[in-house]
Amino acid sequence: MDIKIQEVALNRSPSSPAASPPGEPSAVRQFLLSRGTSAGPDRAFALVMLISALSIFAIVALIATELVLRSQLSLHKFGIGFFFGSAWDPVTGEFGALPFIYGTLVSSLVALLIAVPLSIGLAVFLTEMCPRWLRSPLAFLTELLAAIPSVVYGLWAVFVLVPLLREHVNPILGETLGWSGFFTGPNYGIGMLAAGVILAIMILPIISSLTREVMIAVPHAQREAVLALGATRWEMIRMGVLRNARIGIVGAVILGLGRALGETMAVTMVIGNRPEIAKSLFAPGYSMASVIANEFSEASDDLYLSALIEIGLALFLVTIVVNAIARLLVWVVTRGAPLQVA
Amino acid sequence: MIAVASFCAVFFCSKSGEWFSPPNDTCCENAIEGICVGVGIEVEALNAWYGSNHTLLDINLKIPANQATALIGPSGCGKSTFVRCLNRMHETNPVGKVTGTVRIGPLDIYKDASPVEIRRRVGMVFQRPNPFPTMSIYDNVASGLKLNGFRNRRVLDEVVERSLRNAALWEEVKDDLRRKSGASRSGGQQQRLCIARALAVDPEVLLMDEPASALDPVSTAKIEDLIFELKKQYTIVIVTHNMQQAARVAERTGFFLSGKLVEFDVTHKIFTNPGDKRTEDYITGRFG
Amino acid sequence: MATTPAVYRNSRSNSVTRMVTDHVFTGLALLSTVLVVAPLVAIFCYLLYKGASSLNLAFFTQIPQPVGEPGGGMANAIFGSGLLLAVGSLLGVPVGIASGIFLAEFGRGTMLANAVRFTADVLNGVPSIVMGISVYSLIVLPQKHFSAFSGGVALGIMMIPTITRTTEEMLATVPNAVREAALGLGVPAWRSVLSITLRTASPGIITGCMLAFARVAGETAPLLFTAFGNNFWSHNLNEPIAALPLQIYVYAISPYDDWHRLAWAGSLVLIVLIVISVALVRFVASRGTLKANT
Numbered sequence: 018m019d020i021k022i023q024e025v026a027l028n029r030s031p032s033s034p035a036a037s038p039p040g041e042p043s044a045v046r047q048f049l050l051s052r053g054t055s056a057g058p059d060r061a062f063a064l065v066m067l068i069s070a071l072s073i074f075a076i077v078a079l080i081a082t083e084l085v086l087r088s089q090l091s092l093h094k095f096g097i098g099f100f101f102g103s104a105w106d107p108v109t110g111e112f113g114a115l116p117f118i119y120g121t122l123v124s125s126l127v128a129l130l131i132a133v134p135l136s137i138g139l140a141v142f143l144t145e146m147c148p149r150w151l152r153s154p155l156a157f158l159t160e161l162l163a164a165i166p167s168v169v170y171g172l173w174a175v176f177v178l179v180p181l182l183r184e185h186v187n188p189i190l191g192e193t194l195g196w197s198g199f200f201t202g203p204n205y206g207i208g209m210l211a212a213g214v215i216l217a218i219m220i221l222p223i224i225s226s227l228t229r230e231v232m233i234a235v236p237h238a239q240r241e242a243v244l245a246l247g248a249t250r251w252e253m254i255r256m257g258v259l260r261n262a263r264i265g266i267v268g269a270v271i272l273g274l275g276r277a278l279g280e281t282m283a284v285t286m287v288i289g290n291r292p293e294i295a296k297s298l299f300a301p302g303y304s305m306a307s308v309i310a311n312e313f314s315e316a317s318d319d320l321y322l323s324a325l326i327e328i329g330l331a332l333f334l335v336t337i338v339v340n341a342i343a344r345l346l347v348w349v350v351t352r353g354a355p356l357q358v359a
Numbered sequence: 360m361i362a363v364a365s366f367c368a369v370f371f372c373s374k375s376g377e378w379f380s381p382p383n384d385t386c387c388e389n390a391i392e393g394i395c396v397g398v399g400i401e402v403e404a405l406n407a408w409y410g411s412n413h414t415l416l417d418i419n420l421k422i423p424a425n426q427a428t429a430l431i432g433p434s435g436c437g438k439s440t441f442v443r444c445l446n447r448m449h450e451t452n453p454v455g456k457v458t459g460t461v462r463i464g465p466l467d468i469y470k471d472a473s474p475v476e477i478r479r480r481v482g483m484v485f486q487r488p489n490p491f492p493t494m495s496i497y498d499n500v501a502s503g504l505k506l507n508g509f510r511n512r513r514v515l516d517e518v519v520e521r522s523l524r525n526a527a528l529w530e531e532v533k534d535d536l537r538r539k540s541g542a543s544r545s546g547g548q549q550q551r552l553c554i555a556r557a558l559a560v561d562p563e564v565l566l567m568d569e570p571a572s573a574l575d576p577v578s579t580a581k582i583e584d585l586i587f588e589l590k591k592q593y594t595i596v597i598v599t600h601n602m603q604q605a606a607r608v609a610e611r612t613g614f615f616l617s618g619k620l621v622e623f624d625v626t627h628k629i630f631t632n633p634g635d636k637r638t639e640d641y642i643t644g645r646f647g
Numbered sequence: 648m649a650t651t652p653a654v655y656r657n658s659r660s661n662s663v664t665r666m667v668t669d670h671v672f673t674g675l676a677l678l679s680t681v682l683v684v685a686p687l688v689a690i691f692c693y694l695l696y697k698g699a700s701s702l703n704l705a706f707f708t709q710i711p712q713p714v715g716e717p718g719g720g721m722a723n724a725i726f727g728s729g730l731l732l733a734v735g736s737l738l739g740v741p742v743g744i745a746s747g748i749f750l751a752e753f754g755r756g757t758m759l760a761n762a763v764r765f766t767a768d769v770l771n772g773v774p775s776i777v778m779g780i781s782v783y784s785l786i787v788l789p790q791k792h793f794s795a796f797s798g799g800v801a802l803g804i805m806m807i808p809t810i811t812r813t814t815e816e817m818l819a820t821v822p823n824a825v826r827e828a829a830l831g832l833g834v835p836a837w838r839s840v841l842s843i844t845l846r847t848a849s850p851g852i853i854t855g856c857m858l859a860f861a862r863v864a865g866e867t868a869p870l871l872f873t874a875f876g877n878n879f880w881s882h883n884l885n886e887p888i889a890a891l892p893l894q895i896y897v898y899a900i901s902p903y904d905d906w907h908r909l910a911w912a913g914s915l916v917l918i919v920l921i922v923i924s925v926a927l928v929r930f931v932a933s934r935g936t937l938k939a940n941t
Binding site: 043044045046048049050052053054055056 | 472473475476479480504507508509514518559560561
Binding site: 059063069072077079083086134135136138146155160161164167169170171172177218225249252254275279281282306309310314325326329332333339340341 | 665666668669672673675676677678679680682683684686687689690693694697741742745746748749750752753754759760762763765766767768769770771772773774775776777778780781783784785804807808811833835836837838840861862864865866867868871872892895896899900907910911914917918921922924925926929
């Protein structure tokens with residue numbers, strides 16, 4: 018093949034000035050040649066960035082160390098029995114954390130029982146059923162729910178939720194389900210149930226948005242495969258999406274649990290602040306975070322303070338483990354190996 | 360002696376746009392100062408890897424000064440990798456590795472200088488125009504200088520104007536220099552902006568990795584015209600998929616295949632009478 | 648065949664069941680949505696109703712009056728929150744952005760980067776009350792007094808994970824072509840990251856910081872034992888200082904109606920600020936991170 022090489026007419030003549038006589042480097046080139054290597058500053062910069070990143074390790078280590086150190090007194094005095102003792106008496110120096118563990122667990126459990134079905138329902142609606150124009154406003158509203166501070170939730174709970182429960186909801190619960198033992202006793206409004214409800218409202222957005230993320234990560238091919246078999250929409254959601262995403266949804270729920278465990282202000286305002294273990298949800302209780310919030314500044318002696326800090330340490334460790342498990346589960350679904358349709 | 364030298368210079372390294380020169384390329388280095396302003400590139404035993412993938416195998420090449428050298432070859436043959444080895448961009452990839460020698464002028468770029476210093480002397484224009492989106496047109500062109508600490512406003516203005524003129528973009532943007540973002544123009548103009556940006560740092564060599572492949576024919580023609588002008592001041596290495604472009608623009612052409620340099624010769628010879636059968640197959644369109 | 652086979656008979660009634668199930672669950676999903684949105688709307692309406700009526704100029708200009716006396720406001724608390732945020736951002740923003748730069752530019756794919764990311768998540772999950780008592784232990788105990796400084800530190804630490812994560816994500820959206828262009832010009836790596844990559848991603852990074860501020864501004868628990876609260880004006884970093892959420896809490900659990908009124912007003916102010924931040928963040932995010940085509 019013969020390719021003709023054309024002589025192209027040079028019809029363009031931009032000025033091609035040289036800043037200095039040809040053969041001699043221009044001012045620009047001289048300047049740049051004199052700049053030299055930047056290896057030093059580059060290394061220093063990278064080092065500064067590295068140190069910042071490592072400081073995160075340092076901060077977490079510091080927190081852990083402080084908690085462990087300051088709870089030594091209580092750790093040595095009570096040992097592991099601390100977490101099984103149910104007496105909390107600052108006067109006599111008897112400290113047992115069981116009521117608070119019970120309170121935290123029960124309020125979180127109640128919260129999960131209420132929040133999980135609602136969150137999944139919301140997530141399903143938003144991802145699969147919602148008309149396009151409604152999606153963005155609804156998602157915005159959910160984000161707003163997540164952004165409301167705990168103390169504002171608590172304020173609303175004290176003046177709106179608690180009277181509502183006391184006057185309208187609890188009597189009905191007492192009449193219909195009182196036989197179970199969970200809804201008996203004096204009805205003050207504040208108590209475990211109130212704490213559980215407000216916690217539920219607070220963890221709803223987290224579980225919902227994470228469930229949405231996990232559901233969106235399920236490839237469309239899965240949905241289409243189920244639909245092609247003649248499934249109804251709900252069946253498609255159940256088999257094509259929820260089944261594939263279930264690990265991630267479990268992760269989202271556990272993350273919500275992690276948040277509920279550590280929630281302080283709203284719970285403190287409605288849980289009743291009485292270190293007792295009672296079966297009924299109407300009874301007041303006490304959570305680990307609440308006892309720290311309420312009694313920390315009144316802790317007169319070192320043992321008292323140490324006991325409170327030990328509770329804080331327990332809370333710290335539990336939330337780390339719970340959050341780590343949750344993140345792992347969500348990661349498996351959104352970024353890990355593709356799941357099998359079981 | 361002077362007569363021989365000037366004869367050499369006039370015959371081999373004239374600035375009038377002649378591109379048939381005999382293969383004695385080191386002449387420019389011996390030319391009388393003031394005639395030849397570029398540097399040649401010498402590549403010896405260049406090998407490059409991407410992780411365990413041996414991308415370039417033992418490349419030996421001499422790129423003449425003040426000429427355009429085209430590198431052609433099918434996709435994935437290593438020509439882009441080769442060009443990125445010439446300004447030490449290959450090693451920015453975490454799994455990239457290079458061995459061998461590359462000399463630009465008298466400078467061994469892997470031993471005698473740091474990557475940053477080399478890249479100031481060897482400019483690069485990429486396949487897709489990549490002006491800095493947050494900067495104005497003026498700042499884009501001046502970025503190579505400003506980000507290296509150059510402060511003299513007057514000289515900067517001069518350099519920006521000169522670079523934009525050399526890139527044939529001045530008339531189109533001179534009113535919007537500071538008001539418009541670098542990413543606000545058409546693809547062809549953005550690419551010429553990138554060329555101006557590369558020229559502003561006054562490099563000795565200009566590497567162009569398929570500079571017109573993402574552009575429309577009109578812009579492509581403008582860029583090819585540009586290269587003719589730029590040859591007078593710089594040594595140009597251009598990677599291209601387009602064989603006609605290589606034929607139009609370059610004095611010399613190298614044919615790469617599967618990481619090896621199969622043939623390197625005067626463009627006319629490569630396209631009319633290639634020495635290697637593989638070159639002929641590629642030229643005639645049997646593959647690639 | 649005279650009779651239809653059993654399998655067809657079953658499937659006909661089965662399909663009715665399936666349709667009914669489908670409708671039931673669709674209804675349930677809709678119901679859940681309503682039940683979720685309802686408290687939100689209720690909270691906002693109640694806040695507006697209760698808070699707006701208590702909001703007057705005095706709220707923003709006066710400090711709390713002693714119990715029993717009418718009037719007063721939360722001016723010192725608003726100022727205090729601002730001061731605490733400022734101190735916190737001095738710690739949180741540089742560490743957060745620098746860590747984000749490390750994760751995105753220098754440590755990509757390394758084990759160290761994964762460890763840093765995980766640890767930042769751990770830090771994020773630490774309950775705010777635990778953060779508060781840790782900072783109490785670290786700063787307040789040795790200094791033997793509560794201080795705005797310790798409160799600021801607690802808030803700053805809480806900002807770090809959010810800012811790190813958003814910085815990393817925003818930097819990752821900067822196209823590699825931009826980085827290569829800078830490198831190809833011979834710009835030193837540190838200059839390229841700061842002046843080009845960071846600048847390109849800056850709208851997103853700034854919104855990330857705003858998000859962190861909004862989240863941290865409403866936190867009460869970390870301030871309980873650090874900033875502690877103050878009924879008077881304070882500018883001194885070494886003294887306890889009032890903060891909006893703290894003040895709301897103290898007033899909310901008090902037995903005085905006047906103080907309850909102030910608590911509602913304070914909540915409304917807090918909510919409005921947060922809603923504005925969240926809306927702003929969404930708005931900036933929707934416009935994209937690159938400012939091309941001006």
